[in-house]
Amino acid sequence: MFELDLRSRKPIYEQLVDRLKQLIINNVLEKDEKLPSVRVLAQQLSINPNTIQKAYRELEIQGYIYSVKGKGSFVNHIMMADSSAEIKKVKEQLKKNISEALFLGVSVEELEKLITETEVDRSVTRGDEDDSSSERG
Amino acid sequence: MFELDLRSRKPIYEQLVDRLKQLIINNVLEKDEKLPSVRVLAQQLSINPNTIQKAYRELEIQGYIYSVKGKGSFVNHIMMADSSAEIKKVKEQLKKNISEALFLGVSVEELEKLITETEVDRSVTRGDEDDSSSERG
DNA sequence: TAACTGTATTAATATATTTAGTACAGTTAT
DNA sequence: ATAACTGTACTAAATATATTAATACAGTTA
Known part of the structure; x- marks a missing residue:
């Protein structure tokens, strides 16, 4: 899905947040599009699922995605509200x-x-x- | 001289770099003005001198200040060169x-x-x- | 039920930041 | 020369943060 710099002084989860934000902002990821599950993306990027979850959680707090237990995490293109x-x-x-x-x-x-x-x-x-x-x- | 957020997740030396950059950019600190010595500023801010030095070193690398052993650290307003x-x-x-x-x-x-x-x-x-x-x- | 999904928790490890203490060298004024 | 300042360097310890690992629970889907 994208590249990470594991040697960077910038934390992995922050890189993930920034990267996903850009993809959402530039509409590469479209409204309601399903993101990879925390486990799948973790395996793809060879990092721990907890790190993915930390990034997803931050993105949800900032309003860029929404997560539904059992279903997955999805792009939120509504925004513009309480931002x-x-x-x-x-x-x-x-x-x-x-x-x-x-x-x-x-x-x-x-x-x-x-x-x-x-x-x-x-x-x-x-x-x-x-x-x-x-x-x- | 200014305030720091010791509870922030942002490292102190980074806060210092940002803060001093702004003061230099906005000319609050004028060209060749002497900055507080690492020890004095450390005492004022109740943090370790090494942390101040780390910030000053970063500012020198980025060209915002210059330091002279035995004299002190000073604002650099020449810039515009290799930036x-x-x-x-x-x-x-x-x-x-x-x-x-x-x-x-x-x-x-x-x-x-x-x-x-x-x-x-x-x-x-x-x-x-x-x-x-x-x-x- | 089986295989997915998000979420939570605890512990261990790794990395980064900060402190502490000491030391050395250059400057300035006495 | 001495005393008191300056920047700089270094090592070790302490603290904070980030990451991994393993496990568990709850909701969804087929």
């Missing part, structure tokens, strides 16, 4: 990154281009079927 | 944050406003004495 706390976090992180980028000499134009590029990438992978979140106005 | 690796890192992190923000429903307009706001903050705290990195052309 205010998450939005605040992301915005704070963005501010830090932006000021650091500016400090390192990245121009405002380049930063704006980054936004446009990211937006385009999303439109392409999502087939542009829902553009409400990227309206300008 | 290509750092720029690449920040850009990748920015992409992730932007796509997550878009996914959570933050509009492109809002993201662009974040850039403008951050730019303004920097101009104000820096007295606008050097605007070369924020030209739009």
Whole structure:
């Protein structure tokens, strides 16, 4: 399904969370799509099922997936509801990154281009079927 | 000098690096300003000097400060030179944050406003004495 | 019932972080 | 030269965090 860096200083479960988030955000994993079970994915990645569960649990807390005992874990594309706390976090992180980028000499134009590029990438992978979140106005 | 969250899962030295970076980026700490010595800051924050040194060393590697044996550690505002690796890192992190923000429903307009706001903050705290990195052309 | 699924718990292990203590070398002022 | 500061290096111990392992329980599906 994807690659992990077992030698990284970044914990495996965090890598999993980040990776799965990106797949969900970019619609590679579609709404209600079933994720591999904790045991199957653990075997595929040659790591312990508990580590997978820790990642899935975190993703569920953050609202990216939902899990049903006996059935499995599924992608949650509803979102947009009570994500205010998450939005605040992301915005704070963005501010830090932006000021650091500016400090390192990245121009405002380049930063704006980054936004446009990211937006385009999303439109392409999502087939542009829902553009409400990227309206300008 | 600042606050730390000793209960955070984020290592103390990483908090220190982030915090000092922000102070340097936003020019709260000015060029060639002397930072507290590892021992003094350690006592102020009630943590071990080795932890301070680890943070200072990381900041020196990243080019934010420079240290002179016997004299102290000082803010480095020259930068802009060989920061290509750092720029690449920040850009990748920015992409992730932007796509997550878009996914959570933050509009492109809002993201662009974040850039403008951050730019303004920097101009104000820096007295606008050097605007070369924020030209739009 | 058998074979899946998520979830929980405990213990052991591995890794990372922090502390503690000591030491050495360069700077500054006396 | 001495005293008091500075950064830096090193080892060992203690603490915190992450990961594995093994087991168990409950819900789902065929």
